[in-house]
Amino acid sequence: MAKKQTKKKEPAGVGKHIRTFWKLFAGFIGLIILVFLLASWGAFGSLPDETSLENPEKNLATEIIAVDGKVIGKFYKENRTPVFYEELPDHLVKALIATEDARFYDHAGIDAKGTVRAAVFLGSRGGASTISQQLAKLFFTEQVSRNKLQRGIQKIKEWVIATRLERRYTKEEIIAMYFNEYDFLNQAVGIESAANIYFDKPPRDLNTVESAMLVGMFKNSSLYNPIRNPEGVKNRRNVVLSQMEKYDYITEKVKDSLQALPLNLKYTPQGHVEGLATYFREYARAFMADWVKENPKSNGDSWDIYSDGLKVYTTIDSRMQQYAEEAVDSHIANLQKEFTAQNEKNKTAPFRDISEEEINGIMRSAMKRSDRWRILEDQGKSEKEIIESFKKKTKMSIFSWGGDIDTTMTPMDSIRYYKSFLRASMMSMTPQTGEVRAWVGGINYKHFKYDMVKTGKRQIGSTFKPFVYATAIDQMHMSPCDTLPNTPYTIPEGKYGLLKPWTPKNSSGGGGGMLTLKAALAQSINTVTARLIDRVGPRPVIELVDKMGVESKDIPEAPSIALGTPDVTLFEMVGAYSVFANEGVYVKPTLISRIEDKNGTILYQNVPETKDVINKESAYVTVSLMEGVTQSGSGSRLRHTWRGGDPVYKKIITDYPYGFKNPIAGKTGTTQNNSDGWFMGMVPNLVTGVWVGGEDRATRFSRTAYGQGASMALPIWAIYMKKCYANEELDVSDGRFSRPSNLSIETDCSKWREENTDTDDDDTDEFDF
Template identity: 80%
Template sequence: MAKQKAKKPATKKPKKQQDDTRRHIKTFWKLFGVGILLVILIFLFASWGFFGSLPDETSLENPEKNLATEIISTDGKTLGKFYKENRTPVKYEELPDHLVNALIATEDARYYQHSGIDAKGTVRAAVFLGSRGGASTITQQLAKLFFTEQVSDNKLERAIQKIKEWVIATRLERRYTKEEIVTMYFNEYDFLNQAVGIESAASIYFDKNPSELTTAESAMLVGMFKNSSLYNPLRRPQLVKERRNVVLSQMEKYDYITESVKDSLQALPLNIQYTPQGHDEGIATYFREYARAFMADWIKENPKTDGSLYNIYSDGLKVYTTIDSKMQQYAEEAVDMHMKNLQKEFNSQNKKNKTAPFRDITKKETEQIMNSAMRRSDRWREMERQGKDKEEIIASFKKKVPMRVFSWTAENNAIDTIMTPLDSIRYYKKFLRASLMSMTPQTGEVKAWVGGIDYKHFKYDMVKTGQRQIGSTFKPFVYATAIDQMHMSPCDTLPNTQYTIEAGKYGLLEPWTPRNSGGKYGGMVTLKEALARSINTVTARLIDRVGPSPVIELVSKMGVETEDMPPAPSIALGTPDVSLYEMVGAYSVFANEGVYVKPTLIQRIEDKNGTVLFQNVPETKDVISDETAYVTVSLMQGVVQSGSGSRLRGTWRGGHLYKDVITGYPYDFKNPIAGKTGTSQNNSDGWFMGMVPNLVTGVWVGGEDRATHFRSTAYGQGATMALPIWAIYMKKCLADDELNVSDENFKRPSRLSIQTDCSQWKENNQETDEVPDELDF
């Protein structure tokens, strides 16, 4: 029998080794527990403010942020903003789904699964030292934007900042929904180029509201969250496109879009529509400056309930205006189109003018203009403030320096050059200026406001601030007074002969005998023909019949400032200085059946919560009867039918198609139009006031100085300088059916006792460019 193999006895760990293992395990768990406790303590210390103060509950729920004040057009477009930070918050409902999906797919794929801190992402980032992506959630990134300062280079300080972000992130998650957190993140991020928040970013980079963004556009903006300075679409478009395509790939990875959609979108260009929102850029810049001044005055008189004053740069007010963005755009386009051509002609005529850009003045008068301009300049005021003496200041104006100046022929209307400040003053003096204001006469709502040719370079507003001699555009007020007081008809006749008002009458120191332009006299003319041809002698007879004071009283009721208007008969030919703003308001009385409605630009003001703080109440006044208003309109229709405004009808010189001498464009209006041209002495100012039943528009063109003007009336009259702007603008407005600009007849009063149909008067359709429209004493 075989012998059985003996079993090897089982070995046991020595007791000492077992005790060491148990001790190590206990030590590990103690260290782990201490570590957990330390982490908890660190978070508690951070929440208690040991590492620096944290916002309290109120500031979390109502974070203090600078919110831009929005200037909003009557058709809902943002015209501009006043801001320290260009931020306008939007609601979650205004964010398109693909914009939110792009953010989550790229920045925080588990956004809806965590409570502010992504544990899985944090462990991954710690193990792989960030090489496989960071761990910051959208909530943490919002916390950093809201409450922490700039990222520190010091590792310890950065670690403390990170802890504070975690604490705040968890608080945010407890107090806000996921949708609210996403919305706050989009509203707070700085996309550069004055675009703070998604509303500004969508507007500035794509000229859209956030809700209108496409998937590709949304992906580009989300791509900027990684580093907007690096991924700046204006500086590094190719890099931005690559980053956008990464975002689109992430959207495809997480099934927000299909692979075919991703491929098609990645092939698209960026299609940036850069629309800057600086105070000097965009549309309605002159109007926005008016709105700023309006708000400054309103704020002083309307404090908050606690007695403090509103701040237009940080309180997020919404200012709803009467400006129509389309009409404003058409107005600015009309000014640009005509003034480029007009300036070209003006420069051509000045090539052989030794005193250019001035005419008809002496060398001493030129020096006075230049010296006065120097003393009014910002450079002079700044150097004077610094304590520089007069000689040193003047010397600085004669030293060449680099500068950027205005030019119609350059991109963005600006060129870089080197010249002396004194030369730049003379350079700017050569540019003709223009202004336009358009208003609904029945409501007083101002629809378009163009105060100059370029706000960045010419900040003086010629709509309301500037006042210029109005020439023959004053004559309808004289005619209206005669119709109102004496019941005169457009068909009544007066002699077209020289007329003298003797010295002593109306305080005249010497006899006043106005002359007709071109010395044309003879025969009897109807009032309609006299206004159409702007015959000075007839206007003189009329003001002598009614007296200057009643005319002044009339225009005062129409909103014109008359304090400095002398009761002299010469006002009949347009000697007073009046603003375009006043002229449009006054002419609106004629289109509005004799009722003056004060021009309105601000409809209402709301705070950031939508509470109405101001609501405009129209100011109205009965000035003349509806009959007098209609008859005056009938007179001004004659100006367009056969007088200096007849070029609007398209025919000229025996039925030939008229083409403007500057633009070469024919005007062929068929709808009823009433209007009046005006030209001041020496062709310094050109005016055109034009009306259709529901829109009154005035245009002024001239130089900064009255010595800056054309050499002849053919180019210097209102029919050539100002009327084309009105024509281009109205063509655009009438072609846009959404604007509802009337092409109907003016409303006829139910009771009309004054004859307006002068069928026995044979209209003269053989006018030439020598239209008697010049102011002549």
């Protein structure tokens, strides 16, 4: 009989321990569930509701967009412009997933495997935060706390929010939001700003190695800052590339080749005082400030240009703007060297031919206009205390053409230092549409904020003369081939209210014989211009420029205006000259074409303002006159390689290697004592004006060889136009100006022998007084 098999007894208490374990485990799981429920109910602090999740609040930058589609600036509290997932290159997304969340497509917001691994190894083998959790931290939780308990609560809230995000958004939307939210430093919030600031391109154009660098910054952008820590950033980028190879997004061979590459940053800051078109952007800011006052939202609230994500479409062409800024910088930097050298022995530098008392007056005026004076005055300081503060040395960063310099000097010395720099401005416009393509208000917005395109007014010298000629042509049907004596001419006392007889002289002296109008304008002959304004009278000339957009209320009804005594802005001058190129029609210069909200709804659309000023025939004949300036006058150096010499300094002044062959109409201008140099140049579809001078009229060259418009301003126009013509996409015309079919005024003066034509540096004729 078989033995009865007995059941082996468990050691006493084991079953009880097992039951206790499972109870504890179940309790732990229940506690976790309870904690999550409490967190979701707001027991640990408020969580965003569903509306917030669907429409998270963001500070969206207003974009300033060039006509060629490039974003040239932004107004922002945070420099963020969202992009859609479809705008992200595939390798950028793969770099993120490989580095931050390899199982992103397999979890629902929390990576259980990663969480357990992090808990077991205490984070030594990587963290457990998913992309959804990191997005939750960026979107909805307060600043990360260093207190362990508070940080634990924050972590729980992030888990809850991450799971909500996963329920409400697709994986692609979560990735796009994460890229849009992250702060990449250096005013780059979001991937759109980061791609443009670090590589000067939109996200869709990033290559693999650039994408890897930006993804590497997600670990800690403060530590991995490309500007301050390029070596560390490169090492981190290479880690990202290794992760991409690990998960088979790239091959080992590709990884090795990419890791050997430098960062190749193209740092393009988008700060308010940096980047492209800074002066224009300040104009756009003022335009928007005025616009929002008059155009509220549908609910009555005001638009916020710093956070509502508006899109401001402009007429500026980023390529032409770049060429304009390069032309100003290259010429003025070289001109400044000569200006500084000539001032080394000038005891009153940077001023010339004024008394010490006048200099003190200039300095006192500048001091009282300064920000320092205003701030100290607001603080209740007395005038004596404020003046004393200008005599105390302080640390400051000052401008130089070689880059900013950190130094120590008194504020008063810094005022004089800045007055030693030549300034320049430039504006370029399509005359048929009024669209402004380039706007350079000064040499450096950070240090010289005063805009000399639209705000600053200066005497315009001989650039005013075409208005006198145009009036004579329009009223008296005169031809470029008509002749007038090149002899002294006097307008008597009493006429036009003159207190004494007015007898202008030619800057080069001499005279005699007869000159055609074309030769007289080309050589900027003052005596002929005086005869013309006496024939037509000052009032019709003033009325003409008023119709052309020039503010005329301060222009006196005096014959001396013919030689350029009025103060006019470059903005007005370009608009006025455009009438000639546009067959007699004035089109008000336009800079903002339309404004859209963040959803693309059009809020503003520009309507061009036009006005018939003179007939087509008069406009064309005036253009024909100004073509003579570049054929045989002071602008003829545009036509050939020219080397100008200075008999005093015994050296070559400069080369003019331009060699333009196409029709160009223009006029140089130089004011009293070489204080201002101008050049207005036109081709059929582009009118461009340039001004160069000091902040004060006493800041100037001593000799006309340097201080004339043909030396100071014309080279900037030439450099700019050379660059524009080199870019065929811009379609800048090199053809002839449109000739009216019924032209009755003779413009071909080839049968006339024009004497005393310009050869080299005859721009001395640009003196107007």
